[in-house]
Amino acid sequence: MAPVLKTSTPRLGKLLKRGFFDRDVREVARDLIGATMLVDGVGGVIVEVEAYHHTEPAAHSYNGPTPRNQVMFGPPGFAYVYRSYGIHWCVNFVCEEEGSASAVLIRALEPTHGIAAMRRRRHLQDVHALCSGPGKLTEALGITIAHNTLPLDRPPIVLHARTDDVEVVAGIRIGITKAVELPWRYGVRGSKFLSKPFPK
Numbered sequence: 001m002a003p004v005l006k007t008s009t010p011r012l013g014k015l016l017k018r019g020f021f022d023r024d025v026r027e028v029a030r031d032l033i034g035a036t037m038l039v040d041g042v043g044g045v046i047v048e049v050e051a052y053h054h055t056e057p058a059a060h061s062y063n064g065p066t067p068r069n070q071v072m073f074g075p076p077g078f079a080y081v082y083r084s085y086g087i088h089w090c091v092n093f094v095c096e097e098e099g100s101a102s103a104v105l106i107r108a109l110e111p112t113h114g115i116a117a118m119r120r121r122r123h124l125q126d127v128h129a130l131c132s133g134p135g136k137l138t139e140a141l142g143i144t145i146a147h148n149t150l151p152l153d154r155p156p157i158v159l160h161a162r163t164d165d166v167e168v169v170a171g172i173r174i175g176i177t178k179a180v181e182l183p184w185r186y187g188v189r190g191s192k193f194l195s196k197p198f199p200k
Contacts, residue, residue, distance in 0.1 A: 018077025
């Protein structure tokens with residue numbers, strides 16, 4: 001059995017409102033690092049994200065609106081949830097002005113709230129592995145298609161601004177075949193909760 005690691009519950013910052021997301025998607029992505037994401041009180045500190053802009057072919061919105069990605073074309077500050085590879089859910093935060101269709105994929109969290117619930121949902125004990133990937137964290141937080149189009153500033157989803165300075169590192173995105181050269185993956189340097197370490 002993996003060792004049980006106790007983590008301290010961090011001080012929560014101010015609540016993030018929808019206006020926070022009405023900016024360049026890359027700026028929002030960087031500023032989300034160190035913020036706390038809670039879904040029905042379960043979640044943790046965001047340690048890894050990826051930005052997707054409508055002008056580059058890795059974005060789901062690149063070829064225009066579809067029933068699946070319609071929320072991306074609406075106003076900022078809403079959740080975009082989709083099924084990846086027919087296996088797991090991924091959660092994104094819609095950014096920029098209405099019609100821009102840009103979003104931030106939440107890739108990894110450091111669990112801080114509701115860890116017992118996460119362990120039940122994920123059927124494992126190792127706190128480092130609970131939310132170390134976009135599909136893992138949605139399972140741990142109980143996120144499904146039912147959360148698609150929900151506002152990011154109203155329960156069940158609550159976001160708190162970071163309260164401490166964090167060293168943000170950038171690199172290329174993971175698991176894509178288009179626009180692979182763009183350094184739009186952001187994370188906490190040296191975090192043990194990333195889906196994949198950043199190159200040194």
